[in-house]
Amino acid sequence: MVQAVRRAARILRELATSGPRLGVTELADRMGVAKPTAHALLRTLEAEGLVVQDRESSKYQLGPDLVQLGNAYLDTQELRTRSVTWADLLATRTGEAVWVAVLNGEQILVVHHAFRPEGAVQILEVGASIPWSTCALGKAVVAFAPEEDRTRLLGGQLAVLTGASITDPAALAEQLERVAGTGYAVEEQESALGDAGIAAPVFDRSGAVAGAIGIVGPVERLLAAPGTGDIAGTGNGGGAGNGGGAVRQELAVAVRETARSLSRDLGAPRGTPVPVRRDGP
Known part of the structure; x- marks a missing residue:
């Protein structure tokens, strides 16, 4: 399995179950990875619309594109x-x-x-x-x-x-x-x-x-x-x-x-x- 993909999926699950908002440090600790690794994964997910960063707290939450993916699953x-x-x-x-x-x-x-x-x-x-x-x-x-x-x-x-x-x-x-x-x-x-x-x-x-x-x-x-x-x-x-x-x-x-x-x-x-x-x- 591709480790980066598994880690990205883990981030989405953590935000879904432990959120609604988590910071880079919190996610890194939960996943057992270095903070720069967690930050890089979050920035990639953000670029794809799968997570968004709250401007006031700088914490991350699930992004709007997940709704489209979820609806696509239901439609099929x-x-x-x-x-x-x-x-x-x-x-x-x-x-x-x-x-x-x-x-x-x-x-x-x-x-x-x-x-x-x-x-x-x-x-x-x-x-x-x-x-x-x-x-x-x-x-x-x-x-x-x-x-x-x-x-x-x-x-x-x-x-x-x-x-x-x-x-x-x-x-x-x-x-x-x-x-x-x-x-x-x-x-x-x-x-x-x-x-x-x-x-x-x-x-x-x-x-x-x-x-x-x-x-x-x-x-x-x-x-x-x-x-x-x-x-x-x-x-x-x-x-x-x-x-x-x-x-x-x-x-x-x-x-x-x-x-x-x-x-x-x-x-x-x-x-x-x-x-x-x-x-x-």
Whole structure:
């Protein structure tokens, strides 16, 4: 690998996660390089519009050209392109906001967001990044990922965003097994207090999991009557399966059916097993 490129990428990641503004000395210390090296990399990135220097503080922050690059990725992301119509239909059918996401390292990246049909003020979440283990979208993807990927992710550090976030790898592994059996995942206040999600995996033309589609909203609306039953056998594990009733069941069916239709639109073979998990190609 080219060391200069890796260092440049490291600078962008540091600014994205530790910023919004960092000085040359701070970046050099974080990267373990000499200050002149960090300065040279920053000046090159600045010339390309990938970082900009604040005039008052002389510190650097991410540049505007990254927006263009990010939009280009979204425009060429086939799952996002194919999901637009299906996400709108799911939002209309359930009355909830719909997210479409892909796995990016240990994070789930939201590539499309269909607003809840009701005219309340809503914030566009495209580009949001969420730890995979704290959301239904992440669990839906990882439950159907190859065994080696699941093992790696379960062996990594499991994020804690709320008191309901699952930090026990064994408990999370059991939950993924249930997701693989039902074809959908549930999250209850593991990413944000008061919020819940229901998501199902989406498969591509090779039959591999390409991402997930799901609904997000208030826990009392999505999971209705917490603690009253376990409709789909996903109980235990940070509250992810608690809650029940006809509302949850109807929403889960709607999500799973939409995911299946989107998979077909992506060219997934008609024999692609949902909800049976598929390991490897």
